[in-house]
Amino acid sequence: MSGFNRDMPSPEESFENAPVVLRLSGVTKRFGSLTANDAISFSVRRGEIVALLGENGAGKTTLMNILFGHYVADEGTVEAFGKELPAGDPRAALNAGIGMVHQHFTLAENMSVLENIVLGTESMWLIRFDHRAARTRIRKLANDFGLAVDPDKRVAALSVGERQRVEILKALYRDARVLILDEPTAVLTPNETEALFRTLKILVAEGLSIIFISHKLNEVMAVSDRVLVLRGGRLVGESVTSRTTRAELAQLMVGREIPPPSVAPATVGGPILTFNEVSTARTGTGTPLDKVSFSLNAGEITGLAGVSGNGQAALAALLSGIERPMSGSITIGGKPVANWSPQAALSSGIGRIPEDRHAIGTIVDMSVTENAISERYRTRFSRHGFLDWSAARSFAEEIIRDYDVKCPSPETRIRLLSGGNMQKLILGRALDSDPSIILANQPTRGLDVGAVSYVHQRLLQARERGAAILLISEDLDEILALADRIVVISKGRLSAPSARGERSVREIGELMAGHQDAALELAGAGNAA
Amino acid sequence: MRLEPKPQPSLAETLFYPLGAIVATFAVAALLVLAAGASPFSVFALVAKGAAGSQFALLETLTRATPLIFTGLAVAVAFRARLWNIGAEAQLYIGAVVTIVLGTGALPLPAPILLPVIMLAVMAAGALLLLGPAVLKTSFGVDEVVTTLLLNFIVLLFVSMLLEGVLKDPMGLGWPQSKRVIADAQLPRLITGKRLHFGFVIAIAAAVVTWVIMKKTALGYEMRAVGHNPDAARFAGIPVNRVLMKTALLSGGLAALAGFSEVAGLKGNLTLDLSPGFGYTGIVVAMLALLNPLGVVAAAIFVAGIFVGADAMSRSAGVPSYIAEVMVATALLTMVTAIMLTRYRIRWR
Numbered sequence: 001m002s003g004f005n006r007d008m009p010s011p012e013e014s015f016e017n018a019p020v021v022l023r024l025s026g027v028t029k030r031f032g033s034l035t036a037n038d039a040i041s042f043s044v045r046r047g048e049i050v051a052l053l054g055e056n057g058a059g060k061t062t063l064m065n066i067l068f069g070h071y072v073a074d075e076g077t078v079e080a081f082g083k084e085l086p087a088g089d090p091r092a093a094l095n096a097g098i099g100m101v102h103q104h105f106t107l108a109e110n111m112s113v114l115e116n117i118v119l120g121t122e123s124m125w126l127i128r129f130d131h132r133a134a135r136t137r138i139r140k141l142a143n144d145f146g147l148a149v150d151p152d153k154r155v156a157a158l159s160v161g162e163r164q165r166v167e168i169l170k171a172l173y174r175d176a177r178v179l180i181l182d183e184p185t186a187v188l189t190p191n192e193t194e195a196l197f198r199t200l201k202i203l204v205a206e207g208l209s210i211i212f213i214s215h216k217l218n219e220v221m222a223v224s225d226r227v228l229v230l231r232g233g234r235l236v237g238e239s240v241t242s243r244t245t246r247a248e249l250a251q252l253m254v255g256r257e258i259p260p261p262s263v264a265p266a267t268v269g270g271p272i273l274t275f276n277e278v279s280t281a282r283t284g285t286g287t288p289l290d291k292v293s294f295s296l297n298a299g300e301i302t303g304l305a306g307v308s309g310n311g312q313a314a315l316a317a318l319l320s321g322i323e324r325p326m327s328g329s330i331t332i333g334g335k336p337v338a339n340w341s342p343q344a345a346l347s348s349g350i351g352r353i354p355e356d357r358h359a360i361g362t363i364v365d366m367s368v369t370e371n372a373i374s375e376r377y378r379t380r381f382s383r384h385g386f387l388d389w390s391a392a393r394s395f396a397e398e399i400i401r402d403y404d405v406k407c408p409s410p411e412t413r414i415r416l417l418s419g420g421n422m423q424k425l426i427l428g429r430a431l432d433s434d435p436s437i438i439l440a441n442q443p444t445r446g447l448d449v450g451a452v453s454y455v456h457q458r459l460l461q462a463r464e465r466g467a468a469i470l471l472i473s474e475d476l477d478e479i480l481a482l483a484d485r486i487v488v489i490s491k492g493r494l495s496a497p498s499a500r501g502e503r504s505v506r507e508i509g510e511l512m513a514g515h516q517d518a519a520l521e522l523a524g525a526g527n528a529a
Numbered sequence: 530m531r532l533e534p535k536p537q538p539s540l541a542e543t544l545f546y547p548l549g550a551i552v553a554t555f556a557v558a559a560l561l562v563l564a565a566g567a568s569p570f571s572v573f574a575l576v577a578k579g580a581a582g583s584q585f586a587l588l589e590t591l592t593r594a595t596p597l598i599f600t601g602l603a604v605a606v607a608f609r610a611r612l613w614n615i616g617a618e619a620q621l622y623i624g625a626v627v628t629i630v631l632g633t634g635a636l637p638l639p640a641p642i643l644l645p646v647i648m649l650a651v652m653a654a655g656a657l658l659l660l661g662p663a664v665l666k667t668s669f670g671v672d673e674v675v676t677t678l679l680l681n682f683i684v685l686l687f688v689s690m691l692l693e694g695v696l697k698d699p700m701g702l703g704w705p706q707s708k709r710v711i712a713d714a715q716l717p718r719l720i721t722g723k724r725l726h727f728g729f730v731i732a733i734a735a736a737v738v739t740w741v742i743m744k745k746t747a748l749g750y751e752m753r754a755v756g757h758n759p760d761a762a763r764f765a766g767i768p769v770n771r772v773l774m775k776t777a778l779l780s781g782g783l784a785a786l787a788g789f790s791e792v793a794g795l796k797g798n799l800t801l802d803l804s805p806g807f808g809y810t811g812i813v814v815a816m817l818a819l820l821n822p823l824g825v826v827a828a829a830i831f832v833a834g835i836f837v838g839a840d841a842m843s844r845s846a847g848v849p850s851y852i853a854e855v856m857v858a859t860a861l862l863t864m865v866t867a868i869m870l871t872r873y874r875i876r877w878r
């Protein structure tokens with residue numbers, strides 16, 4: 001704990017005299033028995049970047065919703081530029097000069113950048129709108145702050161990084177003096193992240209203040225002037241960034257030391273599942289797979305790195321059995337698969353951990369028992385069409401015990417479980433039958449650190465017993481820690497695989513951004529490992 | 530104003546709000562009765578007496594409840610899987626048509642064989658009628674609310690055509706009505722000389738069987754899973770489309786039995802006014818029962834009681850029997866509100 005002051009520390013010298021632009025005093029918000037925010041007080045000064053660090057569920061989002069008037073705090077006040085904001089009025093924060101860039105962008109895809117930015121700023125009754133003045137102003141803002149984007153382009157044609165710039169421009173156009181960024185780097189490549197950080201530095205140099213919400217320690221260390229740590233709804237620490245360390249922050253975040261997973265060298269067996277030039281149909285807005293060839297080997301974790309939305313969803317849907325290949329073939333255990341379906345995937349021995357626990361992984365209004373048996377209710381838990389509820393219940397109890405699912409009873413509706421416990425149930429359901437292939441799609445997203453390391457341990461155990469694992473993650477650190485072999489997906493195509501440590505983070509970042517490294521570019525099906 | 534979900538509603542809450550709904554229903558009805566110039570208490574007493582005050586009243590209520598149990602079950606089953614079957618009315622009429630076609634002497638079978646054969650054919654016809662909209666939904670994404678609702682009108686016109694044509698009773702003095710079913714195709718009366726017939730027993734049996742299907746079988750589990758979250762159900766390997774087909778078959782078959790029971794048990798022949806909207810009232814019954822098959826029996830008897838009681842009341846008190854429609858409609862609205870209040874807390878700002 002050296003150098004870290006758990007009490008309110010004196011702010012760093014350079015900001016000591018800067019005026020306070022935002023002050024939260026004793027903000028408390030309870031949902032039933034849960035206290036999401038517990039007497040949180042802090043202030044933000046002009047020209048500083050304050051990082052709000054905390055695991056999912058620590059209360060960051062609730063706090064921001066209170067700040068923006070979406071929730072009404074049970075106790076406490078929010079003050080902007082010396083004036084108290086009226087509770088429960090979303091316009092008040094905007095009018096006071098607070099802007100927010102959400103993790104999920106709020107842009108109309110079929111409109112131009114300019115239209116998106118001015119949307120809602122002009123009176124509804126105005127007959128003619130001065131596009132030229134708006135365009136000039138946007139150009140100037142873009143130039144001043146290094147936010148290069150063409151005002152007349154349609155948003156649908158923009159990359160993710162550009163869209164984020166539009167969101168920031170939107171806030172600046174409304175004269176935001178305090179900018180809140182919610183997990184801004186989750187959708188960016190490492191290089192785009194660097195560009196964003198440069199922009200943030202320019203913004204604060206111009207006198208804006210920034211609240212940077214994140215759970216990624218290295219980014220917080222890189223960009224912020226001051227760090228606030230939230231845990232379980234309480235502000236557990238505050239420090240000038242230069243006076244603290246990653247380890248210290250991590251410990252504060254989780255309340256205990258997190259051991260990195262110790263990974264023994266893999267004993268790799270032969271290929272269990274092989275994709276041969278597989279393409280999928282375009283569905284909705286997702287990127288389809290484009291002639292993808294690779295295989296998964298027994299006893300090996302293959303990490304699939306990539307920026308969100310580059311075909312991971314299509315690949316996961318294919319392995320889960322939800323989608324069928326449009327062309328190409330899938331071979332499992334040497335036999336080509338036919339009549340591909342979720343049922344076929346299950347009976348081919350694929351254990352599936354889906355990306356979205358609420359929408360796909362579980363049926364939240366059904367009980368723990370009903371969810372536990374959902375993949376095997378026909379084969380294992382019914383006789384002559386009748387369900388064997390006592391067998392189902394004891395199976396659920398077994399998973400609850402073996403996978404440490406915390407829930408009041410097997411009859412509890414899933415909706416009432418925390419994300420971590422939901423994920424443990426899914427893990428139990430997927431791994432209980434010792435599948436030979438495991439699809440783990442973002443298995444730790446949004447989980448607290450305890451649950452993360454639990455999931456990692458379980459995946460490593462499955463590898464020990466010889467399962468072939470595909471780990472899809474947008475968290476490069478997770479892939480670097482767990483994967484024996486890394487492939488990068490970009491625009492629906494896969495890079496050639498590289499062994500642990502073979503490519504640098506920078507090289508992987510380049511591949512994620514879509515720059516194929518010529519030497520390693522996948523020449524054809526033949527060299528797929 | 531916004532709604533916040535309550536973590537786990539307490540037992541007191543789950544009892545309080547539905548009871549409040551019933552009180553609110555009577556309060557609204559009382560205002561209308563006052564407006565009609567009568568005393569609410571005497572009118573409610575007359576409704577209660579007319580619904581259950583004598584053996585005759587009680588039997589009449591159960592007779593009226595019989596088709597509502599069938600259509601209520603049909604809707605409850607379909608809605609559980611989020612298949613919005615608004616077409617129970619059409620399925621009822623198709624069931625009645627099949628009963629007439631097979632029951633007016635076409636099949637030379639004795640009653641113990643003839644009746645089950647007709648029932649099976651009736652269920653098959655109703656099932657097939659709902660299968661069409663279900664296939665359109667799963668294959669082309671056609672909204673089944675639209676198709677099943679419009680089928681009601683198509684089928685009613687089709688029945689009208691039959692009653693003016695091939696099914697018209699030559700001895701019917703030119704009225705658009707069918708021949709009467711033969712004695713072997715009639716459901717026996719439960720008490721000699723009274724109107725309550727064996728269809729009520731079949732309805733209770735159907736409710737029990739439906740309850741067993743929903744609670745105890747893999748199919749019931751699949752239907753609930755598909756209704757709660759079709760994407761998650763599909764991911765888990767549940768054949769969503771096939772489940773919707775089976776749901777449609779079950780639901781259509783149940784609704785068609787209402788037509789069979791009305792014709793073979795009560796009316797004896799088919800006319801265009803066979804159903805005063807039993808198919809639509811089935812939706813109210815199913816919602817009041819919270820889609821529980823056994824609850825459907827209670828809800829159907831409650832709704833039937835209000836209708837039968839209001840008829841009797843209107844004869845003696847002079848308040849229009851439309852008060853029954855208002856009460857049933859209000860009961861639905863207050864019950865839906867009560868369900869919402871059990872699950873959510875209202876925040877006014």
